């Protein structure tokens with residue numbers, strides 16, 4: 523008999539798990555059916571693991587006890603939230619894996635109110651009849667971007683799809699080879715465009731596309747697409763066409779121009795100390811592009827959403843598109859975005875929006891925050907651990923200002939290497955979790971992405987992690 527056969531024989535029966543004295547009391551009542559499915563899944567997983575396993579055979583009793591412990595742990599996890607709050611010590615402001623932009627409190631409050639209560643989202647209180655979902659929110663967005671009208675849908679990927687589908691209607695879509703981009707893991711430009719049913723015509727080369735290339739492809743009925751290079755740059759022997767020049771050519775030939783602006787910049791980021799780079803939505807629209815799309819949760823600093831800007835006529839057409847319903851946003855999204863846009867409208871100077879505040883933090887404030895953390899923590903650190911406040915580099919993230927790093931201040935821990943690594947792991951496993959940066963100098967926390975209110979939570983997180991060392 524082979525080891526594998528031996529091993530498969532040791533797998534506990536589902537019934538043995540169900541009858542185990544720590545599981546059986548949980549099986550009565552309404553939890554029974556899903557607990558049974560959970561146990562069946564766990565036994566199946568164990569089967570797959572053991573089939574591939576090597577080494578000695580483990581006793582069935584031990585496997586049963588392990589299985590029960592893991593089922594109970596999964597049950598506990600299932601009964602709580604599926605996510606953990608994270609203290610972002612990475613210095614990446616719009617961190618895609620950590621939830622992109624944080625809401626301003628006003629946006630969270632607005633979302634909470636419409637979540638808990640009825641509202642006039644689709645009801646005209648004046649006339650007592652059916653109203654239009656989110657029209658006023660769209661008016662705010664349009665006013666800020668300098669567009670005649672706007673449409674809010676689920677995200678920028680959907681915005682791009684709908685804009686291209688509406689303009690091309692299965693016809694030719696022209697895109698520079700330098701802009702057949704991938705954004706994040708699952709957004710590949712040519713794949714999304716293929717799903718619109720259009721005929722994609724790629725022009726130019728990866729590094730050079732000229733206005734002449736575009737002109738040659740502008741047959742009647744063609745849609746021209748231009749995509750902001752959010753997360754990379756092309757350097758060296760390059761040529762690109764200015765959006766305004768392209769827009770002029772499109773108007774001459776009567777071809778609609780769709781521009782995917784990516785980030786949705788509504789504020790001059792130079793005023794926050796960032797280098798020029800990301801164009802404002804107002805500038806994009808001033809070029810004469812017919813439709814401009816952007817995300818709601820990147821530089822704009824709001825929630826997941828996609829906004830399409832354009833003429834009243836085109837936006838009205840998009841509103842009537844059958845797929846629009848499939849892309850529509852939830853009421854909590856509309857309420858949150860509404861509050862963010864109001865902050866932009868009301869601001870005299872810099873609107874009080876977390877993403878903008880983090881990007882605009884002064885070096886002095888950063889140094890003070892890092893120093894405060896250092897003072898609160900140094901005396902409690904394990905032997906051999908030393909903290910210093912050092913210069914470092916934050917980044918914008920979320921595919922904006924891709925090559926820009928912003929000078930920041932870090933709290934840097936030096937100490938025994940294994941302890942630093944173990945500590946970073948324990949920090950990630952905490953609640954709230956803390957994600958920092960490990961490099962050859964040690965374990966760093968970039969304080970740009972830690973708020974003043976979170977300083978004490980960071981202190982607690984370190985103390986808990988240290989207590990788990992050895």
Ligand SMILES: *Cc1c(COP(=O)(O)O)cnc(C)c1O
Nearest residue numbers: 677678679705750752784817921
């Ligand atoms: C981020 C990005 C997208 C995708 O936006 P989502 O809101 O995440 O769907 C599309 N195009 C560009 C240029 C981007 O930067």
